[in-house]
Amino acid sequence: MPDQLEYCGLLTRWGTVVVKGPIPGIMKHVDLESLETSDDCCPFYTTGLRIQTGVEGFGPFIPRHEPEYTYLKARDGYLTAHLDGTVRIFQEHCNPWERFLVLTPAELEKLHLLVTNDWIDETGRKIRRTDIRILEDFQIQVGDNIFSISESFTSDSGDAVVRTREGQPCEIVLWNDRWMPHCYRLFRPLVYFCSFGEFYMNTLELSLQSLSEFGKYDGDILIVTDLTEDTLRAHCPSTALFRCHIWNLYGQANLDFYAARFRVTEWKPLYRFSPLLYMDTDIVVDADINTSFETIFESNSISAQMEAFSTIQEGISVGSELFKMDPRSKGLDLDKPGFNSGIISIPRIEDFDFILKIIHSCIYRYSEKTKNRKSLSHFDQSIANYIGTITSSVDLTLLTEKVSYYWNNAIRKNDSQMSERPQMLYTGFVHFWGTGDRTQAMSSYMQSIRDQVPFEGWSTDNSESD
Numbered sequence: 001m002p003d004q005l006e007y008c009g010l011l012t013r014w015g016t017v018v019v020k021g022p023i024p025g026i027m028k029h030v031d032l033e034s035l036e037t038s039d040d041c042c043p044f045y046t047t048g049l050r051i052q053t054g055v056e057g058f059g060p061f062i063p064r065h066e067p068e069y070t071y072l073k074a075r076d077g078y079l080t081a082h083l084d085g086t087v088r089i090f091q092e093h094c095n096p097w098e099r100f101l102v103l104t105p106a107e108l109e110k111l112h113l114l115v116t117n118d119w120i121d122e123t124g125r126k127i128r129r130t131d132i133r134i135l136e137d138f139q140i141q142v143g144d145n146i147f148s149i150s151e152s153f154t155s156d157s158g159d160a161v162v163r164t165r166e167g168q169p170c171e172i173v174l175w176n177d178r179w180m181p182h183c184y185r186l187f188r189p190l191v192y193f194c195s196f197g198e199f200y201m202n203t204l205e206l207s208l209q210s211l212s213e214f215g216k217y218d219g220d221i222l223i224v225t226d227l228t229e230d231t232l233r234a235h236c237p238s239t240a241l242f243r244c245h246i247w248n249l250y251g252q253a254n255l256d257f258y259a260a261r262f263r264v265t266e267w268k269p270l271y272r273f274s275p276l277l278y279m280d281t282d283i284v285v286d287a288d289i290n291t292s293f294e295t296i297f298e299s300n301s302i303s304a305q306m307e308a309f310s311t312i313q314e315g316i317s318v319g320s321e322l323f324k325m326d327p328r329s330k331g332l333d334l335d336k337p338g339f340n341s342g343i344i345s346i347p348r349i350e351d352f353d354f355i356l357k358i359i360h361s362c363i364y365r366y367s368e369k370t371k372n373r374k375s376l377s378h379f380d381q382s383i384a385n386y387i388g389t390i391t392s393s394v395d396l397t398l399l400t401e402k403v404s405y406y407w408n409n410a411i412r413k414n415d416s417q418m419s420e421r422p423q424m425l426y427t428g429f430v431h432f433w434g435t436g437d438r439t440q441a442m443s444s445y446m447q448s449i450r451d452q453v454p455f456e457g458w459s460t461d462n463s464e465s466d
Contacts, residue, residue, distance in 0.1 A: 006045065006046045006104065007044070007045055007104075007105050007321050008044045008045070008046060008051070008102050008103060008104055008105070008108075009038065009041040009042070009043075009044065009102075009103050009104075009105070009108040010041075010042070010072075010100045010101070010103075011032075011100060011101040011102075011103060011108075011111075011134075011149065012029045012081035012087075012099075012100060012104060012137065013069065013081065013096055013097065013099040013100070013136060013137055013138065014081055014136055015028065015031075015084075015133070015134035015135050015136055015138075015139075015140075016029040016030055016031055016032065016081070016134075017029060017030065017031075017032045017035070017041050017108075018041065018042045018044075018081070018087050018100075019035070019040060019042050019195065020027070020042045020055065021086075021378060024055075025055060025057050026055075026086070027042055027055055027058065027087040027088075028085050028086055028087055029081050029085060029086075029087055030085070031134070032111065032112055032115055033112075033115045033129070035112065035117050035136075037112065038108040038109045038111070038112040039105075039106060039257075040230060042055065044102075045453035047060070048134045049062070049063075050062060050063075050466075051063055051072060051073045051102070053309060054217065055198065057089075057221040058074070058079070058089065059072075059074055059076070061073060061074050061079060062074075062104065064094075066099075067099070067150075068137075068138055068141075068148070068150050069100060069101055069138060069150075070098040070099070070100050070101065070102050071094045071098050071099065071100070072093075072098075072100060073418070074089050076089050077090055077091050077092050078090070078091045078092070078093070078094050078098040079090050079098065079100065080097050080098050081097055081098075081100070082097065083253065091155075096137075099137075099138075099418065100151060101138050101150060101154070103153065103154065103382070104155070104161045104351070106159075106160075107153045107154055107155070107160065110153060110162060110169070110172065111134075111140075111149065111153055111162045113169055113172070113186075113328050114132065114140075114142070114184075115129065115131060115132050115133075115134060115140075117129060117186055117187070117188055118186075118187040118188065119132075119142075119172075119184040119185060119186060119187055120184065120185045120187045120294075120297060120298075121143060121182070121183075121184055122182065122183055124294075124298055124363045125143070126294055127142060127143045127184065127187075131143050132257075134149070138150055138167055140152075140174075140309060142174060142182075142184065145174070145176065145182060146176075147174045147175065147182075148175075150352065151175050151178045152173075152174045152175050154269065155393060157175070157178065158175070160172065160370050161173035161181070163425060164354075165271045165349065165350035166268065166350075167267075167271070168272045169186065170185065170186045170271070170274065170350060171183060171184065171186065172184050172186075172369075180336075185274075185297075186274065187274070187276065187293075187294075187297060188219070188220065188270075188272065188273045189217075189219055189220065189273065189274075189275055189276070189277065189293040189296075189297075190219075190220045190221070190222055190263075190273035190274075190275075190276050190277070191211065191217065191220070191221045191222075191276075191277045191278075191279060192221065192222035192223070192264060192276065192277070192278055192279075192401050193207070193221070193222070193223050193224065193276075193278075193279055193280075193281055194223075194224040194225070194257065194260040194261050195223060195224070195225050195227075195281050196226045196227075196251070196257045196260075197226065197227070198226060198227070198231075198235065199443060200281045201232075201235035201236060202235075202439045203281040203282045203432075203438050203439055203442060204223075204235075204281040204443045205235065205236045205237070205238055205360040206284065206439065206443060206446065207279065207281050207282070207283055207284065207285070207442075208221070208236060208238035208239060208241065208242075209238050209287075209446070210284045210285040210286065210442075210446055211279075211285045212238060212241040212242070213427075213446075214284075214285050214286050214287060214288070214446075214449060215287070215288060215289045215290075215339035216288040216289070216290055217242070217285075217289060217290060218241060218242060219242065219243060220242065220243045220244075220273060221239070221242040221243070221244050221245070222245045222246075222247060222264070222267070223236075223239070223244065223245070223246050223247070224247045224249050224260050224261075224264065224267075224393055225246065225247075225248065225249070225405040226249065226250050226251070227248075229246050229249075245269065245285070247264075248253075249263070254366060255363065255364075255379060255380075256379040258363075258379055259360055259363045259364070259379075259380050261278050261341070261344070262356045262357075262359045262360040262384070263360050263362070264276075264356065265349070265353045265356050265357055270349060271349060271350070273349065274297060274346075274347070274348045274349050274350075275293055275296040275297040275345065275346060275347050275348065276345070276346040276349060277293070277296065277343070277344070277345050277346075278343065278344040278345075278346070279342070279343050279429075280342035280343065280433075282342075282431065282432045282433060282438045282442065283342065283343060283429055283430065283431050283432070284314065284429070284430045284432065284442050284445055284446060285428065285429055286426040286427070286428065286429070286430055286445075286449055287426040287427060289402075289428055289429075292402065292428065295398065296345045296346075296347055296398065297347055297348065298347070299345070299347045299395070299398055300395075301347070301393060301394060301395035301398075302343050302344060302345065302346055302347070302352055302355060302388065302394045302395070303344070303394065303395055303396060303397070303399040303400075304339035304340060304341060304343065304345075304384075304388075304394060304396060304399055305339055305340045305342065305343050305396070305399050305400055305405070305414065305431065306337045306338075306339055306340075306400040306414045307337055307338050307339060307340050307398040307414075308337045308414050309337075310337060310338050311334070311335055311336060311337055311338065312334050312336065312338045312385055312389060313334040313335050315338055316376075316378075316382070316394055317378040317381060317382065317391075318337075318338025318339065318378075318381065318382065318385040319338065319381075319382040319383065319384075319385040319386040320334075321382070322366075322382060322383070323339070323374075323386065323389075324387040326390070328390065332389060332390070334389075337396070338385045339381075339384075339385060339388070339394065339396055340381065340405075340431070340433075341378075341380060341381040341384045341385075342431050342433065343399060343403055343429060343431065344399075345399055345429075346399060349425075350463055352393065354386065355388070355391060355393045358386050358387050358391070359380075359383055359387045362386070362387055363379065363380055363383045366383065367379075380405075399429075400414050401427065402427050402428035402429055403427070403428065403429040403430070403431060404421045404425075404427060404429070404431070405430065405431040405432075405433055405434065406431065406432040406433065406434050406435060406441060406445075407433070407434030408434060409435075411445075411455065421454050423456075424452075424454055424456035429432070430445065432445075435462075
């Protein structure tokens with residue numbers, strides 16, 4: 001189209017957007033939240049003093065701007081959004097049905113972002129996408145508040161105020177009475193797994209099943225893997241239960257695979273999400289965890305599962321060797337438990353990606369110094385405990401009360417006596433690290449939940465490994 005200056009989209013007075021119809025030469029209007037992206041809106045272009053479209057029989061239009069809307073007049077009449085969902089040049093005179101709000105691509109994208117996501121308001125209350133509605137006459141309801149779309153999103157009132165992380169929007173400001181700001185933080189949880197090779201596919205599939213069936217989670221997941229998408233989905237059909245993202249990452253040795261959970265910051269779409277929950281593939285989710293994400297989001301620390309029997313003073317699996325080599329450790333309280341890195345919660349990636357990057361870098365720097373990639377027991381976990389302690393960035397309270405673990409034929413609570421957990425107590429997560437046949441143990445436990453019978457543990461005839 002000649003002399004194109006700027007693409008724009010049209011919001012109707014019904015709170016819908018104009019899109020191309022199912023056949024050429026037809027336009028209609030639909031709910032913005034029904035579109036996958038704002039780019040699905042029908043493209044209009046400002047050319048000089050006119051607005052044009054590539055749809056045959058429509059335009060050019062001469063816009064008549066009012067404070068909160070615009071009328072679009074063509075030679076044969078005004079553009080009209082009808083109740084039946086069609087958009088036609090119909091009226092000779094302008095009425096409410098002929099009112100439109102002309103939005104730039106950036107404005108339309110931010111409005112689409114708002115109506116298709118969950119948010120956390122200033123009080124810490126979760127605003128679900130079902131609590132957000134575009135109303136008639138260019139108003140939008142967000143929870144209990146109603147805002148003017150023009151005042152919050154159009155350049156006439158100043159560009160929409162949005163905070164970004166790595167170029168991805170994470171917070172948006174809406175304006176009441178044009179000048180009073182209301183801040184909303186993006187709430188889009190992500191559960192991620194690292195699974196390399198086909199050996200762990202069985203446990204990954206069970207973990208995904210439990211996340212959906214008992215955890216009641218149906219949001220975004222990320223699987224970091226060296227397998228192709230087709231291979232992964234063939235082994236793990238439960239990926240279809242979620243909005244599944246796959247990041248192919250390759251390594252040469254175990255160290256590369258263990259470090260991947262901290263390397264996740266290199267996956268650029270990560271910054272569209274908060275909070276994050278990392279899970280090993282041998283974890284069964286045994287209770288609804290959706291409200292846990294709100295608690296994670298509002299927390300001020302990374303959290304992990306306590307290893308009550310491994311103090312950082314003496315436990316090599318939680319970094320005791322590293323603390324002994326660092327003279328700064330003399331000023332730290334080392335007579336306390338470390339943590340297991342099999343489940344990790346990260347409240348807001350923009351606040352804690354720095355810690356993940358330090359852990360990842362330290363893993364490789366230490367291996368370079370020692371010239372030995374196998375020089376530490378539980379390599380990534382040791383480094384994570386070391387960095388988490390010296391930066392005071394990890395608190396064990398949040399996850400420890402939600403996570404139990406399987407060891408020596410029983411599910412156990414996190415205390416130094418390793419006492420058995422009551423058999424029908426479902427707290428959120430069970431980490432099956434203590435059996436040689438994780439697949440069967442996980443499967444048996446999940447069936448016991450379905451049958452609502454006590455889980456009697458795993459046969460003592462089977463071999464066990466830490």
